[in-house]
Amino acid sequence: MNKRKETLTALLFASPWFVGFTVFLLYPIIASIYLSFCDYSVLRPAVFIGLQNYSDLINDSIFKQALSNTVIYTAAALPLGLVVSLGLAMLLNTKVKGLAFYRTLFYMPSLVPLVALAILMQFIFNGQYGVLNSLLREFLPFVHGKSWPPNWLGDPRFSKLVLIFISAWGAGNAMVIYLAGLQDVPVQLYEAAQLDGAGWCSTTRNVTIPMISPVILFNLVMGIIGTLQVFTLPYVISNQGSPMRSIYFYTMYLFDNAFVYHKMGYACAMGWILFIIILLLTLLSFKLSEKHVHYGS
Amino acid sequence: MLLRKLYTPLTIVGLLATFAYSEYVVKPHYHDHKIHIVYWEKWTGGEGDAIKQTVNYFNHSQNKIHVDLLTISDIQDKTLLSVAGGDPPDVAGLYGADVAQYADDRAVIDLDPYLRKYGIKKSQYIPVYWKMNNIRGKEYALPSTPASTALFYNRALFKAAGMDPDKPRDWHHGHYTIEEMDKDAARLTKFAPNGQLQIMGFLPAEPGWWEWGWGYFFGGKLWNGSNKITANDAGNIKAYQWIASFSKKYGANNVSAFHSGLGQFSSSQNGFMAGKVAMEIQGVWFYHYIAMYAPNMLANPKxxxxxxxxxAPFPYPADRPDRAGTTFADEDVLVIPRGAKHPNSAFKFIDFMESPKGMDMLCGLQWKMSPLIHNEPGFYRNNRNRTARFFAEQAESKNVINVPRTGIYPEYADALQNAYDAVSLLDQTPKQALDVVQRQIQRQLNEYIQHEKMRLAAEGKSHK
Incomplete structure (x- = not known):
C-alpha cells in the first residue's frame, strides 16, 4: 500500500470521528461565539446586539452571585479533594493486610451516580429527620434551641459547606490516579532517604511529593475544570439553588438561561466567560507549576 | 485483484445500504390509510391513563386520523428542541404557564384561524381558562384539564384540638379571614418535647407551588399587564410580612426543618395526608390523591x-373583604407546535378534546372539573371527585388569578421564590426582598421589550 493510499485509509477510518467532531462540537463551538453577540431565543432568528450580552452580565446580580458561589465552592472543594484523595492514596500505598479490600472500599463511593448520591445526602442532612440531626439531638442535647441543629441544606449559612463536604465523596477517582503515581516512585529513592535518616515527613516532602508532582498537577487541572462546572449535585439537591440561591452555581444559571428563560445568546456569552476563566486558571497552574513539578525526563 | 478494486466502492455501498435499511426499519409503516398524528403528553400514572383512554376513544370514533400518544418527560425542553430541529409533534400537552413564553418564541402556532373554522368560542369556556392562553389578542392554546385552588383542612386535627371541625367552611357563614385562620393555625400547631415542630396548623411553603402569587390574596399585583413590574407594591409586601410571621412565631430554622421533613406530594407521607399540616392550599386534583394515598380520610357512606x-374558599384578610374567593387558576393545555406536519388533523383531534364529549371524558377520568361552561348531562353528578363542582365555581370567582402572561414569567417566578426564601428565613425584610425582585425583573422586562422590538424589526427585514 503506497503512502497516499495509507493516509486515505487512515482518514477514512477516522472519518466518523471527524464528522462527529465537526457537526456536534466544532460547528456549535464556532456558532456559540457568534451567538454570544446575539439576542437568540433558539426559535427566532438571531439578532446581532454586539457586546450587550457581556455588558448585561456585568450588571446581572444573579450572575455575580452564581459566579461568587462557584469561586467559593472551587476554592474550598478543590484543595479538599486534592488533600483527601492524596491522603487516601498514601494510606493505601502502605503495606498493610487486606490492602486490596481497602482500596476497593475507598474507591467504591465514587461509583455512586451523582443523582443517587444527592438523594442519599438529602436523607443524611435533612433538618427534621436526617441521620446527622438525629445524632446531634441525641448526643448534643444541651444546645437545643430554635436554631440547633440547623436545617443544613435549607440554611444559606451551611448549604455551601455541606456541598463542599459532599464533594469529597468522589475523591476515589483522583485517589486511583495518585496511587498509580505513588507506585511509580523508584524504591531506591526511599531507601536512600532512609539511609540518610529521613523521617516520614521529610521523605514525603522531599521524595514523594516531588516525584508525583506531575500527577498532582494533572489532578489540579482536572479539578479546576470539574469544580467550576459543578451542576448535577446542587441541581438535584436544591430548587433553583435555594435557599436564597446559596447553592446556585455558574452552570445552573447558564442552563436556566438557555433552556428555561430561552436566552441562548446570553447563555453562550456565559459559556465563553467560563471557558476563559478555566483557560486562564489552567495556564496559571502550568505557569506556577514550572518550578515545582518534576518530570522524570 | 478485481475484489481488491471493488473493496472500497463495495464498502461505501454497503454502508449506504445499512443507513437506508435502518431508516426504513425505524420509520413507522402504516397500512390503515389514516393520517397518523403524534401527540406528546407529560402525564404518567392515573392522569396519563385518562389521556390514553380518551385518545383511544377518539381513534376508534372515526377512521381518518390516528393519534399516536407518546409520554414525554421534560416536555417543555423537548418541545422547544423539536421545533428548533424541525421535527416537532403535531400536538403537545404543555402547562398553561408556558403559553406566553412559547407564543413569544414562535414555538407554537396561533390557533385563531382554526377556532373560526371549527366555531370554537370564548363563551364556551370558564373565562379564566380562555384568557390564560390569549397572548396579545391571539389564542395559542386550548385547555385540556383545568384546576383551581382552595383551603383543605383536616377535620380530625380540628376535632382533636377541641375546635369546630368545619370552622373554615362555616365561620361567619363562610367568611373565614386570614387572621382567624392564623389563630386557628396557632392552636393546631404542636411541638415535640425537644422543641421540634410536630404539626403545623398552616404553612405557606406547603405544597410550595404558588410562592409567586401570595401577594394577590392581600390585594397585590405582579405587573400592570404591559411594561411595569409591581413586585414591591403594598399588597405584596403585606403578603410577605404574613409569610415572615410564621418564622417569627415558630423560629425560621424550626419551620424550615419541619418543611424539609414533609414527604413527597404523591405519597402517603404527604404533609396534609400524614396529619402534619392541618390546613393547606391545594387544587382540584387533591381529592384523587387523597383517594389514592389516604383512602381512610374519605367519607364512607356505608x-x-x-x-x-x-x-373552603381560601380566606382573605379582614381589611380586604374584596379579596374573598381568591383562587389560583391553572391548566394543562394543548398546542400545535410550529412546523407540525399535520396541523389540520391535529386540530381535528383538539376539536374533539374541546367538545363536551372529549373534555368530560378526560376531565372525568382525571377526577377534575371541566373548563367548559356546558357539559354533558350528569358530568358533575357522576364525577368521582365530589369537590369538582366546588372548584369549577371557584374558577368563576372575580378574584381568580393566574401566572403573569409574559415571556419573562420563569425569571419572575424564580426571583419571587428567592425573595420568599429570604423572607421566611428572616434574612431580609419583605420590603428589602421585594425591592430586589422589583429592580431585577423590571430590568428584565425592559430588556425583553427592547429585544422583542429588535426581533420584530429583524423579522420584518428578513421578510422583505
Whole structure:
C-alpha cells in the first residue's frame, strides 16, 4: 500500500470521528461565539446586539452571585479533594493486610451516580429527620434551641459547606490516579532517604511529593475544570439553588438561561466567560507549576 | 485483484445500504390509510391513563386520523428542541404557564384561524381558562384539564384540638379571614418535647407551588399587564410580612426543618395526608390523591363515617373583604407546535378534546372539573371527585388569578421564590426582598421589550 493510499485509509477510518467532531462540537463551538453577540431565543432568528450580552452580565446580580458561589465552592472543594484523595492514596500505598479490600472500599463511593448520591445526602442532612440531626439531638442535647441543629441544606449559612463536604465523596477517582503515581516512585529513592535518616515527613516532602508532582498537577487541572462546572449535585439537591440561591452555581444559571428563560445568546456569552476563566486558571497552574513539578525526563 | 478494486466502492455501498435499511426499519409503516398524528403528553400514572383512554376513544370514533400518544418527560425542553430541529409533534400537552413564553418564541402556532373554522368560542369556556392562553389578542392554546385552588383542612386535627371541625367552611357563614385562620393555625400547631415542630396548623411553603402569587390574596399585583413590574407594591409586601410571621412565631430554622421533613406530594407521607399540616392550599386534583394515598380520610357512606377533611374558599384578610374567593387558576393545555406536519388533523383531534364529549371524558377520568361552561348531562353528578363542582365555581370567582402572561414569567417566578426564601428565613425584610425582585425583573422586562422590538424589526427585514 503506497503512502497516499495509507493516509486515505487512515482518514477514512477516522472519518466518523471527524464528522462527529465537526457537526456536534466544532460547528456549535464556532456558532456559540457568534451567538454570544446575539439576542437568540433558539426559535427566532438571531439578532446581532454586539457586546450587550457581556455588558448585561456585568450588571446581572444573579450572575455575580452564581459566579461568587462557584469561586467559593472551587476554592474550598478543590484543595479538599486534592488533600483527601492524596491522603487516601498514601494510606493505601502502605503495606498493610487486606490492602486490596481497602482500596476497593475507598474507591467504591465514587461509583455512586451523582443523582443517587444527592438523594442519599438529602436523607443524611435533612433538618427534621436526617441521620446527622438525629445524632446531634441525641448526643448534643444541651444546645437545643430554635436554631440547633440547623436545617443544613435549607440554611444559606451551611448549604455551601455541606456541598463542599459532599464533594469529597468522589475523591476515589483522583485517589486511583495518585496511587498509580505513588507506585511509580523508584524504591531506591526511599531507601536512600532512609539511609540518610529521613523521617516520614521529610521523605514525603522531599521524595514523594516531588516525584508525583506531575500527577498532582494533572489532578489540579482536572479539578479546576470539574469544580467550576459543578451542576448535577446542587441541581438535584436544591430548587433553583435555594435557599436564597446559596447553592446556585455558574452552570445552573447558564442552563436556566438557555433552556428555561430561552436566552441562548446570553447563555453562550456565559459559556465563553467560563471557558476563559478555566483557560486562564489552567495556564496559571502550568505557569506556577514550572518550578515545582518534576518530570522524570 | 478485481475484489481488491471493488473493496472500497463495495464498502461505501454497503454502508449506504445499512443507513437506508435502518431508516426504513425505524420509520413507522402504516397500512390503515389514516393520517397518523403524534401527540406528546407529560402525564404518567392515573392522569396519563385518562389521556390514553380518551385518545383511544377518539381513534376508534372515526377512521381518518390516528393519534399516536407518546409520554414525554421534560416536555417543555423537548418541545422547544423539536421545533428548533424541525421535527416537532403535531400536538403537545404543555402547562398553561408556558403559553406566553412559547407564543413569544414562535414555538407554537396561533390557533385563531382554526377556532373560526371549527366555531370554537370564548363563551364556551370558564373565562379564566380562555384568557390564560390569549397572548396579545391571539389564542395559542386550548385547555385540556383545568384546576383551581382552595383551603383543605383536616377535620380530625380540628376535632382533636377541641375546635369546630368545619370552622373554615362555616365561620361567619363562610367568611373565614386570614387572621382567624392564623389563630386557628396557632392552636393546631404542636411541638415535640425537644422543641421540634410536630404539626403545623398552616404553612405557606406547603405544597410550595404558588410562592409567586401570595401577594394577590392581600390585594397585590405582579405587573400592570404591559411594561411595569409591581413586585414591591403594598399588597405584596403585606403578603410577605404574613409569610415572615410564621418564622417569627415558630423560629425560621424550626419551620424550615419541619418543611424539609414533609414527604413527597404523591405519597402517603404527604404533609396534609400524614396529619402534619392541618390546613393547606391545594387544587382540584387533591381529592384523587387523597383517594389514592389516604383512602381512610374519605367519607364512607356505608358506615356513615364522615370525611376527615373538608374544603373552603381560601380566606382573605379582614381589611380586604374584596379579596374573598381568591383562587389560583391553572391548566394543562394543548398546542400545535410550529412546523407540525399535520396541523389540520391535529386540530381535528383538539376539536374533539374541546367538545363536551372529549373534555368530560378526560376531565372525568382525571377526577377534575371541566373548563367548559356546558357539559354533558350528569358530568358533575357522576364525577368521582365530589369537590369538582366546588372548584369549577371557584374558577368563576372575580378574584381568580393566574401566572403573569409574559415571556419573562420563569425569571419572575424564580426571583419571587428567592425573595420568599429570604423572607421566611428572616434574612431580609419583605420590603428589602421585594425591592430586589422589583429592580431585577423590571430590568428584565425592559430588556425583553427592547429585544422583542429588535426581533420584530429583524423579522420584518428578513421578510422583505
Amino acid at each position: 358506615t356513615g363515617k364522615q370525611a376527615e377533611w373538608g374544603i
